[in-house]
Amino acid sequence: MNRFAWPLVAVCVLLAFLALGLRHGDPRALPSPFIGKPAPQFELPTLKNPEVNIGSKTLAGDYALVNVWATWCVMCRAEHPFLLELAANKAIPIYGINWRDSRREAIRWLDDLGDPYLASAYDEDGRVGIDWGVYGAPETFLVDPEGTVIYKHLGPLDPTIWQREFVPRMTGGGQ
Amino acid sequence: MKRLLVLVVSTLLLSTAFAIDQGEKFDDPEMQARYEKLISEVRCLQCQNQSIKDSNVTLAADLRREIARMIEEGQSDEQIAEFLVVRYGEFALYRPRTTGKTLVLWLAPFLLVLFGGFALVRVVKHRMSLPIGDESSEEG
Numbered sequence: 001m002n003r004f005a006w007p008l009v010a011v012c013v014l015l016a017f018l019a020l021g022l023r024h025g026d027p028r029a030l031p032s033p034f035i036g037k038p039a040p041q042f043e044l045p046t047l048k049n050p051e052v053n054i055g056s057k058t059l060a061g062d063y064a065l066v067n068v069w070a071t072w073c074v075m076c077r078a079e080h081p082f083l084l085e086l087a088a089n090k091a092i093p094i095y096g097i098n099w100r101d102s103r104r105e106a107i108r109w110l111d112d113l114g115d116p117y118l119a120s121a122y123d124e125d126g127r128v129g130i131d132w133g134v135y136g137a138p139e140t141f142l143v144d145p146e147g148t149v150i151y152k153h154l155g156p157l158d159p160t161i162w163q164r165e166f167v168p169r170m171t172g173g174g175q
Numbered sequence: 176m177k178r179l180l181v182l183v184v185s186t187l188l189l190s191t192a193f194a195i196d197q198g199e200k201f202d203d204p205e206m207q208a209r210y211e212k213l214i215s216e217v218r219c220l221q222c223q224n225q226s227i228k229d230s231n232v233t234l235a236a237d238l239r240r241e242i243a244r245m246i247e248e249g250q251s252d253e254q255i256a257e258f259l260v261v262r263y264g265e266f267a268l269y270r271p272r273t274t275g276k277t278l279v280l281w282l283a284p285f286l287l288v289l290f291g292g293f294a295l296v297r298v299v300k301h302r303m304s305l306p307i308g309d310e311s312s313e314e315g
Contacts, residue, residue, distance in 0.1 A: 132262075
């Protein structure tokens with residue numbers, strides 16, 4: 001056997017791994033440790049009315065999207081029209097977590113661009129964001145009727161990702 | 176000359192690096208040391224490849240605050256690491272814990288050195304068995 005055979009095999013294996021790594025998509029996206037686990041408990045005042053609270057109980061009973069957004073988040077603006085479209089089609093209840101934001105600015109954003117959320121929780125100091133493992137808005141969690149996180153998407157949502165990743169995971173109800 | 180001195184001194188002043196988190200967080204030096212060590216070993220996920228000690232994005236500041244709070248509450252380093260792993264996964268720790276999942280990370284360097292050593296010994300033995308000056312017999 002040629003003495004270069006083994007190094008060649010080793011390099012090919014390495015190249016295969018590197019190629020797989022490149023196909024991985026967004027290198028910043030990490031597997032969420034919450035998939036298959038109960039959504040973290042939370043209880044926060046709503047954005048529009050600090051007197052009213054929203055929390056884990058609000059989500060229960062149906063498939064729901066939990067969308068983490070902020071007015072300082074550029075990609076949130078990019079995905080906003082698609083969230084409005086989902087809300088208009090009554091595709092799924094959408095709840096927001098307004099993360100590390102100014103209440104006044106956030107309310108103005110919803111007034112200007114439209115409000116796809118049934119309600120947004122106002123996470124001023126980012127503590128609930130930490131409990132949900134949020135590290136880059138926008139992030140969108142898909143929660144099933146039992147309150148289990150079944151998928152998380154990092155980055156702006158669009159019709160392709162919605163059809164490919166979210167719709168097939170919602171079996172029965174939700175639509 | 177005086178002007179030059181002023182110029183040099185003010186230039187040097189400009190280059191001062193300002194620490195992101197100035198001042199001590201704890202009166203107890205032992206707690207302060209634990210805090211410094213922990214925050215230098217947690218990855219900032221918003222700005223990956225920086226520790227939360229080196230970053231001043233909001234998430235890093237939030238995590239520093241949470242870690243300070245947990246130290247104050249008397250939680251152990253393991254409990255704090257667990258808090259982070261539950262939320263962000265093992266990736267958040269710059270020094271991964273030795274568990275079933277990360278065992279390969281810890282063992283791989285030793286295995287590779289071992290493998291390289293074996294290969295080296297084999298090559299050297301083979302070469303030593305060759306007659307001096309006869310390199311051509313290697314090409315088979």
